[in-house]
Amino acid sequence: MPDHDDRRPRLTPAVADTRRAVRESLAGIDEGSLVLVALSGGPDSLALAAATAFEGPRAGMRVGGVVVDHGLQEGSAEIAETAAEQARGLGLDPVLVRRVTVDGHGGPEAAARQARYAALLKARAEVDAAAVLLGHTLDDQAETVLIGLARGSGPESLWGMHPAIGFLRRPFLSVRRADTKAACGDQGLEPWNDPHNHDDRFLRARIRDRVLPILDQELGGGVVEALTRTADQLREDAEALAHFAQEQIGDLVEHAEGGLSLHAGALAANPPALRQRIIRLAVQSEFHVSLTRQQTLEVSRLVTDWHGQGPIHLPGIRVAREGSLLLLTAA
Numbered sequence: 216m217p218d219h220d221d222r223r224p225r226l227t228p229a230v231a232d233t234r235r236a237v238r239e240s241l242a243g244i245d246e247g248s249l250v251l252v253a254l255s256g257g258p259d260s261l262a263l264a265a266a267t268a269f270e271g272p273r274a275g276m277r278v279g280g281v282v283v284d285h286g287l288q289e290g291s292a293e294i295a296e297t298a299a300e301q302a303r304g305l306g307l308d309p310v311l312v313r314r315v316t317v318d319g320h321g322g323p324e325a326a327a328r329q330a331r332y333a334a335l336l337k338a339r340a341e342v343d344a345a346a347v348l349l350g351h352t353l354d355d356q357a358e359t360v361l362i363g364l365a366r367g368s369g370p371e372s373l374w375g376m377h378p379a380i381g382f383l384r385r386p387f388l389s390v391r392r393a394d395t396k397a398a399c400g401d402q403g404l405e406p407w408n409d410p411h412n413h414d415d416r417f418l419r420a421r422i423r424d425r426v427l428p429i430l431d432q433e434l435g436g437g438v439v440e441a442l443t444r445t446a447d448q449l450r451e452d453a454e455a456l457a458h459f460a461q462e463q464i465g466d467l468v469e470h471a472e473g474g475l476s477l478h479a480g481a482l483a484a485n486p487p488a489l490r491q492r493i494i495r496l497a498v499q500s501e502f503h504v505s506l507t508r509q510q511t512l513e514v515s516r517l518v519t520d521w522h523g524q525g526p527i528h529l530p531g532i533r534v535a536r537e538g539s540l541l542l543l544t545a546a
Contacts, residue, residue, distance in 0.1 A: 259395045
């Protein structure tokens with residue numbers, strides 16, 4: 216009979232799925248590179264750390280970890296150190312622990328997220344890592360889409376999270392949360408369960424525990440997958456629009472004193488979605504201002520419904536129609 220090591224965890228479907236997702240996400244990163252796993256000690260990030268510890272060396276990469284202590288809960292320092300010890304136990308090296316201050320600007324969830332990402336990117340730079348891997352799952356993606364829909368923040372908010380943007384990668388956007396929990400159990404890992412994940416003071420927790428289960432029950436299941444498919448399709452369409460808008464900017468825009476001008480006739484010939492994206496892109500590039508949908512539509516009316524009306528004033532920008540040109544200048 217072949218030798219069998221009873222200590223070796225069996226390759227269950229959940230473990231196989233997490234490893235496959237990481238393997239696909241690491242594709243394109245140079246051999247010999249260091250990748251960091253962002254680790255909280257919860258089931259998603261712990262399963263990610265285990266899968267990356269397995270797949271990284273097989274792809275010729277070094278694997279480290281970074282734990283961010285937000286200091287928002289009693290005993291957070293001990294929780295962070297436990298997560299760091301788990302990472303070291305999986306073979307991750309180096310393992311960095313960073314404590315951040317959450318100032319509450321923009322609400323507790325947004326402030327914690329901003330502080331966390333700033334710490335992750337700073338840690339990446341310190342050790343010259345090629346990428347930071349985040350443990351967001353398919354369920355997180357569905358929650359993000361629903362939050363964007365509830366806030367009415369436009370199509371961009373429905374894209375969800377991008378699987379790879381800059382130095383950040385999210386291997387588990389195709390993996391269910393139930394599978395990360397199962398992968399931890401199958402490998403004998405004991406994750407920490409953050410009580411904030413089920414604190415109904417937070418919108419995401421209410422969507423996770425109340426809204427999505429009701430939708431799944433009433434609509435016959437598959438809601439999480441349907442929402443994430445929608446996000447993927449919207450993101451693909453948006454990337455195509457962004458590409459076409461960028462192509463046209465060079466032909467439509469001329470730099471003028473104190474700002475820029477756009478050829479109104481050529482701009483009007485575009486479909487509304489592309490026209491509005493060109494306007495937003497031009498303003499963002501020149502004035503570093505992000506226009507809301509309402510502001511973009513006001514500018515667009517000077518192109519498509521101009522009958523001699525005067526200029527409009529937006530934050531830091533004056534927009535006026537002069538003949539065939541739309542003039543945008545710093546206010």
